[in-house]
Amino acid sequence: MLDFFLGHYAYWFTVILLCIGVYGILFKKNLIKKTIGLAILQISVVLYFVSIASKWDATVPVLNPDFPADQVANYLNPLPHTLMLTAIVVGVATLGVAFTLLLAIYNRYETLDEEELIEKLQ
Amino acid sequence: MFAGILIFAASDLPYRGDPDNLMHAEESITGTTVKGNYFIKNAYRDTRTPNMVTVVLGDYRSIDTFGEQVVIYTAGLITLLVLRKTRRRRA
Amino acid sequence: MIWELELIIYIFLALSAVVALEVKDLLVAVVMMTIFSFLMALLFVAMGAIDVGFTEAVIGAGVTGILFVVVVFQTSRKSND
Amino acid sequence: MRRQFQSPIVLLGARLLSPYIMVFGWYVIIHGHYSPGGGFQGGALLAASVLLIRVAGGRRVARLQIQEFATTPLAVIGVVIYFATGLVAMAMGGYFLDYSALPIPGMEPEWLRYTGILIIEVGIGLAVMAILVMIYDNMVRGEDYA
Numbered sequence: 001m002l003d004f005f006l007g008h009y010a011y012w013f014t015v016i017l018l019c020i021g022v023y024g025i026l027f028k029k030n031l032i033k034k035t036i037g038l039a040i041l042q043i044s045v046v047l048y049f050v051s052i053a054s055k056w057d058a059t060v061p062v063l064n065p066d067f068p069a070d071q072v073a074n075y076l077n078p079l080p081h082t083l084m085l086t087a088i089v090v091g092v093a094t095l096g097v098a099f100t101l102l103l104a105i106y107n108r109y110e111t112l113d114e115e116e117l118i119e120k121l122q
Numbered sequence: 123m124f125a126g127i128l129i130f131a132a133s134d135l136p137y138r139g140d141p142d143n144l145m146h147a148e149e150s151i152t153g154t155t156v157k158g159n160y161f162i163k164n165a166y167r168d169t170r171t172p173n174m175v176t177v178v179l180g181d182y183r184s185i186d187t188f189g190e191q192v193v194i195y196t197a198g199l200i201t202l203l204v205l206r207k208t209r210r211r212r213a
Numbered sequence: 214m215i216w217e218l219e220l221i222i223y224i225f226l227a228l229s230a231v232v233a234l235e236v237k238d239l240l241v242a243v244v245m246m247t248i249f250s251f252l253m254a255l256l257f258v259a260m261g262a263i264d265v266g267f268t269e270a271v272i273g274a275g276v277t278g279i280l281f282v283v284v285v286f287q288t289s290r291k292s293n294d
Numbered sequence: 295m296r297r298q299f300q301s302p303i304v305l306l307g308a309r310l311l312s313p314y315i316m317v318f319g320w321y322v323i324i325h326g327h328y329s330p331g332g333g334f335q336g337g338a339l340l341a342a343s344v345l346l347i348r349v350a351g352g353r354r355v356a357r358l359q360i361q362e363f364a365t366t367p368l369a370v371i372g373v374v375i376y377f378a379t380g381l382v383a384m385a386m387g388g389y390f391l392d393y394s395a396l397p398i399p400g401m402e403p404e405w406l407r408y409t410g411i412l413i414i415e416v417g418i419g420l421a422v423m424a425i426l427v428m429i430y431d432n433m434v435r436g437e438d439y440a
Binding site: 003006007008010011012014015016018019022051052053054055056061062063064069070072073075077078079081082085086089090093094096097100101103104 | 136200
């Protein structure tokens with residue numbers, strides 16, 4: 001039972017974070033709140049990829065002469081780390097694009113609330 | 123309910139941190155080789171660099187990294203173009 | 214991996230995410246978002262992904278915080294929900 | 295819009311702290327082969343050191359460090375360094391971005407790949423720094439903080 005819990009609690013908390021992000025996107029009216037929800041959802045996906053790359057009793061993927069590289073159980077898997085490293089940097093660039101669109105909307109309609117925005121659009 | 127379905131699905135995933143997982147195996151179930159172990163074994167021998175993440179980022183998957191760099195460059199140009207146009211209309 | 218430490222960090226992560234979405238003042242939400250990023254970087258380092266943790270600590274806490282603050286200062290600070 | 299009063303203590307702290315962050319950023323880029331680090335992290339640190347002066351000092355002080363029109367050419371230089379490395383390797387008879395074909399005499403293929411990774415990381419760092427500063431500059435255009 002404890003073994004089952006230790007093997008799966010990381011996945012459960014990742015699912016909870018993802019649901020918080022989806023809730024923020026769907027049910028919040030302010031556009032900045034929606035952007036915060038988007039960031040939380042993105043980071044939760046990154047967390048899932050990092051957590052499946054982990055091994056018990058393994059060191060970080062920097063070569064150490066004390067641990068031979070022939071036994072692959074000594075080191076973590078470096079491939080998901082690399083993919084998520086680029087995903088975070090691209091994420092902040094696309095977040096900048098989202099902020100740009102927010103500023104453009106505010107310059108034209110003087111509001112960021114969703115319902116007021118729909119009223120002004122009609 | 124959405125969370126319940128996802129948690130039930132996540133309970134069927136393999137145990138976290140087990141070195142015998144399918145992801146860390148030598149061969150996948152379709153018969154092809156998994157590249158993660160190849161990176162661990164050959165990174166220092168190929169490039170004399172101890173940090174494996176740097177080797178995978180800069181050497182083995184360098185065309186991927188070039189694509190990422192073009193993407194962030196495009197994002198910077200989008201901010202330049204969009205904000206310049208809206209500010210000029212307002213003024 | 215030390216699983217007790219990770220469990221505590223996970224609980225604080227969920228708490229800070231909920232507070233960042235529910236608070237009315239947007240500047241407080243931005244500060245809670247920065248705390249969320251720092252805890253996430255700590256969790257990445259605890260899992261052994263030091264490069265990802267470094268990137269998250271620099272970008273998620275530094276640059277994203279500055280951009281959020283600029284947007285909040287240029288628009289309104291109050292939120293209706 | 296919301297103009298804050300200018301605080302000399304904050305400006306002094308930022309001016310003290312900024313060069314050390316910049317030196318640490320270059321250290322992270324150059325030393326990325328042996329410790330955690332690399333182009334993306336170092337570029338973000340350089341951008342943090344530039345943005346610190348811009349937040350603390352406003353446009354009048356920030357104009358002395360890196361001017362606003364200089365960020366787009368820096369980003370272009372970063373992308374071109376990366377692309378030219380691949381093109382030179384392809385012109386010398388290898389594949390695209392195959393560093394063991396770079397024309398540097400007197401080096402073994404493994405050390406050539408080591409050097410190639412170092413060159414492209416400098417390119418990545420320059421591009422990331424310039425683009426993050428460029429996003430900030432475009433967002434505060436026309437208004438002065440601090």
